[in-house]
Amino acid sequence: MDELASVNGTIGRAEEMTIPVTDEGLLRGDGVFEVARLYAGRPFAWDEHLARLLRSAANVRLEFDLGAARAEVDALLAKAGAVDGTIRLLITRGGRRVAVLAPLPERGESVTLGTVEYAPTRVLDAVKSLSYAANMLASRLAREAGADEALLVTPDGRVLEAPTSAFFYVRGGALHTPPLADHILDSITRRHVLALTGASERGLARDELTGLDEAFLASTTREVQPVSAIDGRALPAVPGPVTAAAAEALRRYIDERTAAS
Incomplete structure (x- = not known):
């Protein structure tokens, strides 16, 4: 699958997307995230993941626009199509909403x-x-x-x-x-x-x-x-x-x- 990403609604190849080096999500790891598995382009239990994202953000006193984040993920998934993999959504202290599509990591049987x-x-x-x-x-x-x-x-x-x-x-x-x-x-x-x-x-x-x-x-x-x-x-x-x-x-x-x- 193509590794695509969205930063505040702008979609492109994940390896080419950027955020400012001054963002404290990068400098201090100050932010929250969720990862959901994609089955034919559909994130499993996505509402549960978003609910936990909201709780995490509230606990670290980080405000963000959930509606915008949800719409940006929907747009990214629509562009990617019916892929299997993962969707990762990050909210940084610098105010960035970052969504990243990636393939599943390789796992053994045990x-x-x-x-x-x-x-x-x-x-x-x-x-x-x-x-x-x-x-x-x-x-x-x-x-x-x-x-x-x-x-x-x-x-x-x-x-x-x-x-x-x-x-x-x-x-x-x-x-x-x-x-x-x-x-x-x-x-x-x-x-x-x-x-x-x-x-x-x-x-x-x-x-x-x-x-x-x-x-x-x-x-x-x-x-x-x-x-x-x-x-x-x-x-x-x-x-x-x-x-x-x-x-x-x-x-x-x-x-x-x-x-x-």
Whole structure:
């Protein structure tokens, strides 16, 4: 697919679009964003993403024109046609509305995780901000250690999430995910998986990772991706029956919603 972008309504090739270097979205990572997956040109759960964008912006005291942003995304999607990929919408402190179309990142059938110590920033709770340097560094550290992706764990040993994905795990046949009270992102895909599977929120200690039956990551771009190993320890089933059922339930739900839209 062509990587197109829109900056305050002007559409062009993503690599050629610009914003001023003085924009504090660039200088300080001061802004908010959302990413939705495109299925034949239709962004899945877009209203939910926009609602979270509004909450994030309000929490960092950033005003923007939602109507203009929505119209600019619609124009960009109309120009692109029925493509699969992602739509990313950024709102910067400098007042720019930036929408970017991109192909899906390449993913394997499963993913290996490496734990990386991470302390959530309380002041940014419930904010999907542009300040993602810590998340990206965690991913790089995990890859340096031989894993595909990081699994964030607090200094006192609470398992949280992956840098850009929710973490689900199976113990004793039951599906769980770390609670929002542990200062993880209120992921939209996480919400759907919880609703579709009946999974429960349950805190997980780092030393419990060796006793997991199954695990998976869930996100806009991954949907449900099985975890095959954590810190070099292979999980018993990849994908296990609970993971496979969650993946099927989410895929069926997405198909039904996109067909009806």
